[in-house]
Amino acid sequence: xxxxxxxxxxxxxxxxxxxxxxxxxxxxxxxxxxxxxxxxxxxxxxxxxxxxxxxxxxxxxxxxxxxxxxxxxxxxxxxxxxxxxxxxxxxxxxxxxxxxxxxxxxxxxxxxxxxxxxxx
Numbered sequence: 112x113x114x115x116x117x118x119x120x121x122x123x124x125x126x127x128x129x130x131x132x133x134x135x136x137x138x139x140x141x142x143x144x145x146x147x148x149x150x151x152x153x154x155x156x157x158x159x160x161x162x163x164x165x166x167x168x169x170x171x172x173x174x175x176x177x178x179x180x181x182x183x184x185x186x187x188x189x190x191x192x193x194x195x196x197x198x199x200x201x202x203x204x205x206x207x208x209x210x211x212x213x214x215x216x217x218x219x220x221x222x223x224x225x226x227x228x229x230x231x
Contacts, residue, residue, distance in 0.1 A: 112212045114153070117171065120216045121151065124223050138169070142219075150174060150226040151219060156194045156203060171204045171215070172196050173222035183218075 118140070121127055126145030133139050142151035151174075155167040172193045175183070180202050183190040189208025193201030204210055204218065 112206045112210075112215050114169065114206065116212065117153070117206065117215065117219070120219055124220070127223065142223075144223070144226065144228070146228060148226050148228070150223045152196075154195070160194050160203075161191070161205070169206060170194065171206060171219075172201050173204060173218050174200055174225045175202045175218065175222065176200075176225070179221075187214075 118129060121129060121142045127150070128143055128145070129140050130143065131137055131139065132141055138153075138155060140153040141149055142153075143149055152172045153169060154172065156170045158164055158166050158168060161168075172195070177199050180190075180192070180199075183202060184192065187208065187210045189205035189210040191203045191205075192198035194203045202218075204215055206215070
């Protein structure tokens with residue numbers, strides 16, 4: 112998935128915004144709800160995390176129910192337990208992998224829904 116399409120899909124979600132919270136880092140982008148809660152983060156992941164060589168790859172971390180995460184990790188080589196986040200509740204999606212663009216957008220929307228403030 113091209114990053115332009117991903118960022119456009121995130122922007123379409125009600126109250127969503129993208130920011131770059133880490134000083135001096137214009138690569139790590141965080142997708143947030145209006146109140147500031149994260150529902151996704153784009154960041155460079157070292158290729159060694161995927162069992163590959165040197166370098167890094169731009170990926171997307173999303174919140175995901177554990178049972179679905181397990182299915183996705185078994186279905187796609189491009190979905191793994193999250194890099195640098197809770198590996199039970201978050202996944203890493205390789206944007207240029209076997210994960211179809213439509214599936215990535217569905218997962219982005221699911222992460223958005225899962226992180227919405229709960230009614231009290």
